[in-house]
Amino acid sequence: MPILVNGTSVPAPADPRVSLLDLLREELQLTGSKKGCNQGACGACTVLVDGERVLSCLTLAVQAEGRSVTTIEGLVVEGAMHPLQQAFIEHDGFQCGYCTPGQICSAVGMIEEFRRGLPSHVTVELADNPNELTRDELTERMSGNLCRCGAHNGIVDAILATYTQAEAAE
Amino acid sequence: MIEFTYARASDPSHALLLGAADGARYLGGGTNLVDLMRETVEQPRELVDVSGLPGTIEETAQGGLRIGAAVRNTALAEHPLVRRHYPLLARAILSGASAQIRNMATVGGNLLQRTRCTYFYDEDGSRCNKRQPGQGCDAIEGFNRGHAILGASPACVTVHPSDMCVALAALGATVHVEGAEGPRAIAFGDFHLLPGDTPNVETSLQPGELITAIELPPLPLAANSTYRKVRDRASYAFALVSVAAALRVEDGKVADVRIALGGVAHKPWRAAEAELALIGGPASESAFRAAADAELAAAKPLSQNAFKIELAARTITATLLQLAGDAA
Numbered sequence: 001m002p003i004l005v006n007g008t009s010v011p012a013p014a015d016p017r018v019s020l021l022d023l024l025r026e027e028l029q030l031t032g033s034k035k036g037c038n039q040g041a042c043g044a045c046t047v048l049v050d051g052e053r054v055l056s057c058l059t060l061a062v063q064a065e066g067r068s069v070t071t072i073e074g075l076v077v078e079g080a081m082h083p084l085q086q087a088f089i090e091h092d093g094f095q096c097g098y099c100t101p102g103q104i105c106s107a108v109g110m111i112e113e114f115r116r117g118l119p120s121h122v123t124v125e126l127a128d129n130p131n132e133l134t135r136d137e138l139t140e141r142m143s144g145n146l147c148r149c150g151a152h153n154g155i156v157d158a159i160l161a162t163y164t165q166a167e168a169a170e
Numbered sequence: 171m172i173e174f175t176y177a178r179a180s181d182p183s184h185a186l187l188l189g190a191a192d193g194a195r196y197l198g199g200g201t202n203l204v205d206l207m208r209e210t211v212e213q214p215r216e217l218v219d220v221s222g223l224p225g226t227i228e229e230t231a232q233g234g235l236r237i238g239a240a241v242r243n244t245a246l247a248e249h250p251l252v253r254r255h256y257p258l259l260a261r262a263i264l265s266g267a268s269a270q271i272r273n274m275a276t277v278g279g280n281l282l283q284r285t286r287c288t289y290f291y292d293e294d295g296s297r298c299n300k301r302q303p304g305q306g307c308d309a310i311e312g313f314n315r316g317h318a319i320l321g322a323s324p325a326c327v328t329v330h331p332s333d334m335c336v337a338l339a340a341l342g343a344t345v346h347v348e349g350a351e352g353p354r355a356i357a358f359g360d361f362h363l364l365p366g367d368t369p370n371v372e373t374s375l376q377p378g379e380l381i382t383a384i385e386l387p388p389l390p391l392a393a394n395s396t397y398r399k400v401r402d403r404a405s406y407a408f409a410l411v412s413v414a415a416a417l418r419v420e421d422g423k424v425a426d427v428r429i430a431l432g433g434v435a436h437k438p439w440r441a442a443e444a445e446l447a448l449i450g451g452p453a454s455e456s457a458f459r460a461a462a463d464a465e466l467a468a469a470k471p472l473s474q475n476a477f478k479i480e481l482a483a484r485t486i487t488a489t490l491l492q493l494a495g496d497a498a
Contacts, residue, residue: 016174016175017171017174019204038208040271043268043270046270052273053269053270053273054273054274055201055271055274058199058200058204058205058271058274059200059204060197060200060204063197063200063219063221106270109270109273110269113269117248118244118247118248119247119248119260120264121261121264121265121405126253126254126261127250127253127257139405140405141269142269143268143269143404143405143406144267144268144269144270144271144406145268
């Protein structure tokens with residue numbers, strides 16, 4: 001079974017040791033996804049598999065057979081940046097940029113989790129769906145993505161601007 | 171990572187067939203096993219991927235819940251019945267790892283995750299009886315700030331890393347497994363083992379046995395329950411100490427209580443001494459603290475973790491006070 005990467009069908013590697021991250025970067029030259037720690041501690045390799053944010057460094061590529069993988073490159077539609085990408089620029093959401101693709105893919109998965117009602121560690125009432133993406137909710141939900149430059153405040157601003165202000169305008 | 175073969179199991183019997191091979195290991199989300207394989211601490215010759223086996227959450231005839239082993243951690247924490255009837259379980263899961271890892275990790279795999287002791291991971295430079303039986307333990311005289319205060323042995327002083335399992339210990343869950351001899355059920359308290367002389371043997375699973383489901387008993391008490399985790403940073407860190415607790419107070423007395431501790435022992439630690447001390451007594455801060463002290467009377471600190479004893483006592487007390495609310 002092939003793997004669907006950003007809408008393109010690619011064969012799974014013959015060697016099961018190849019991680020999804022290495023398949024993306026080394027075989028497909030999709031170098032947006034980054035290898036930070038390669039042990040599930042930093043989030044720089046975050047991609048979406050069937051719409052769910054996961055760590056591509058701890059996913060064997062063969063596990064993604066028959067699934068749909070979206071990377072940062074796949075968030076661009078017809079040359080136009082994803083709204084989050086634009087917001088990261090406007091809110092200084094990065095310095096070196098190494099964690100940025102993982103941050104953005106993670107935020108795309110995060111907002112879907114929030115909208116369908118998934119609670120978080122800081123949600124007060126578990127039985128009710130959380131209804132406001134507060135700063136506390138956001139930082140908890142994004143805690144799997146580390147930025148060692150210290151751009152976290154800009155990152156939070158960019159995500160809040162994209163999702164809470166856009167939703168308030170709807 | 172050494173070479174291995176990979177196969178996807180189509181159903182549990184197919185998995186058992188493949189899993190019976192020498193050197194075979196079951197693969198769930200891979201969040202721990204793949205990492206350990208990269209470090210060559212784990213060296214399976216065959217991976218049997220069971221993450222695609224049916225993973226459903228169903229109510230049992232008794233009024234509990236049966237959770238398929240392949241259910242993802244996120245899905246379990248998100249389930250409305252878990253949030254309503256077993257909030258300590260939802261909160262324990264949501265306090266563990268990161269959102270990405272919770273999306274990947276399976277319930278069965280969570281039970282089988284291995285310790286994060288740095289000496290266990292350091293295959294090149296450290297001694298570890300869990301990794302290499304008989305080699306010795308570098309944690310006993312080394313960096314042991316995060317290690318055990320209860321149930322440790324001269325062979326191993328590390329702790330179980332799971333949050334979810336602490337809630338399951340408090341709930342008295344049942345682990346359903348299947349093997350060559352057929353299916354069997356294991357009480358949660360008997361599933362994980364204390365280190366003793368064989369810290370490499372971590373569970374009561376037999377070779378080739380597969381976890382198929384976790385069953386939660388009906389437990390009305392658990393509607394008033396929570397999970398409190400103390401760690402070095404606010405999110406995405408393992409527990410120094412954690413407490414899963416459920417409490418029912420009637421007329422100012424403790425009518426029923428469940429308590430389990432994380433971050434303190436080689437297995438999720440059911441605080442039976444504390445429960446016994448509390449039942450029938452007053453629901454007061456001094457009684458909660460006395461029960462915590464009774465549980466921790468057997469605690470033995472290492473060179474760097476004596477703080478965990480007081481931290482555990484205070485966390486137990488605070489968690490029970492929170493659950494008692496106005497009744498305390």
